[in-house]
Amino acid sequence: MAYLSGNSFFVYFLFTIIFGLGILHASAELQRFTHTPKSDGSLSFLVLGDWGRRGEYNQSEVAFQMGEVGEKLDIDFVISTGDNFYDDGLTSEHDPNFEESFSKIYTAKSLQKQWYSVLGNHDYRGDAEAQLSPFLRQIDSKWLCLRSFIVDSELAEIFFVDTTPFVQEYFTESEEHNYDWKGIYPPKTYISNLLKDLDMALRESTAKWKIVVGHHAIKSIGHHGDTQELISQLLPILQANNIDFYMNGHDHCLEHINDTKSPIQFLTSGAGSKAWRGDIEETNRKDVNFFYDGQGFMSVQLTQTDAIILFYDVFGKVLHRIISSKELRSSM
Numbered sequence: 001m002a003y004l005s006g007n008s009f010f011v012y013f014l015f016t017i018i019f020g021l022g023i024l025h026a027s028a029e030l031q032r033f034t035h036t037p038k039s040d041g042s043l044s045f046l047v048l049g050d051w052g053r054r055g056e057y058n059q060s061e062v063a064f065q066m067g068e069v070g071e072k073l074d075i076d077f078v079i080s081t082g083d084n085f086y087d088d089g090l091t092s093e094h095d096p097n098f099e100e101s102f103s104k105i106y107t108a109k110s111l112q113k114q115w116y117s118v119l120g121n122h123d124y125r126g127d128a129e130a131q132l133s134p135f136l137r138q139i140d141s142k143w144l145c146l147r148s149f150i151v152d153s154e155l156a157e158i159f160f161v162d163t164t165p166f167v168q169e170y171f172t173e174s175e176e177h178n179y180d181w182k183g184i185y186p187p188k189t190y191i192s193n194l195l196k197d198l199d200m201a202l203r204e205s206t207a208k209w210k211i212v213v214g215h216h217a218i219k220s221i222g223h224h225g226d227t228q229e230l231i232s233q234l235l236p237i238l239q240a241n242n243i244d245f246y247m248n249g250h251d252h253c254l255e256h257i258n259d260t261k262s263p264i265q266f267l268t269s270g271a272g273s274k275a276w277r278g279d280i281e282e283t284n285r286k287d288v289n290f291f292y293d294g295q296g297f298m299s300v301q302l303t304q305t306d307a308i309i310l311f312y313d314v315f316g317k318v319l320h321r322i323i324s325s326k327e328l329r330s331s332m
């Protein structure tokens, strides 16, 4: 008896420490990485989402075309918008799915650059922390996945936001799926700390281009549609801080949608493998510039004055082009 209660006191003590550290960590500043741009100050990268299926559903074909475009644009890095490993994330840092769906698929020379990844809802169905583990970076040094962080490359600052804990239905549908909420509880505190940190970092940013990346769409006409929690909690902060682009995955398609209240443009790149869902929202929305239901990816080229963003299909064909000019916008 005495042994048991001593033991449970110890467990309680451990919990207090771990929980305490969790809170400290959650309210600390977002982790920041510096990525030096090209010598002429420009920057180019690819954006891909919703991909890890051991090459199936055209994942390998998309990977091949990314390699070609990556070479042509001499990309600096790759961004993954999450849902990195299907169906249920990684089981542990030793899960062979990591190499089978990542290292052995994105083999082109031009893709052996740093990848910056966020977690999607499917990643939370496995061992979410496995994807954050430095051990994966020993297996494949191009991998880097964290919950929320900043990549600073002078010309552009890219803010990665962990959007899964915002979505309330994941906390109520838990009979269907198991989510790994370690480090997230209580989600209200987690989210309010995250939004505070993001707001502060955006306010202090002096970068020419401000880009925010999350897994879930703010605006989408695809299968999942708009994410109401992000419209009410995240979008006002992005609008107040004049960001240029919000980039996401989650819907397995490519999209370009305008914000109706600000110059922000919403870009979905979630077409890294399984696509062709065929249930586009019946809509006469006037904010949609482009929608494609098939596989593909996106490239981004930035200079001091211009952003060129291209959407590609599985054959590498350019489907849609965005040219955004800073000088034009500031003179409007």
Ligand SMILES: *[C@@H]1O[C@H](CO)[C@@H](O)[C@H](O)[C@H]1NC(C)=O
Binding pocket: 057, 058, 274, 275, 276, 294, 295, 314
């Ligand atoms: C692969 O891409 C081609 C061309 O878009 C498409 O016809 C085919 O259905 C795709 N395969 C799968 C499994 O989605």
Ligand SMILES: *[C@@H]1O[C@H](CO)[C@@H](O)[C@H](O)[C@H]1NC(C)=O
Binding pocket: 258, 286, 287, 288, 289
């Ligand atoms: C979105 O905004 C751009 C720039 O203001 C404009 O050229 C374009 O027509 C808009 N698209 C839609 C669908 O309203």
Ligand SMILES: [Zn+2]
Binding pocket: 083, 120, 121, 122, 215, 249, 250, 251
């Ligand atoms: Zn998703």
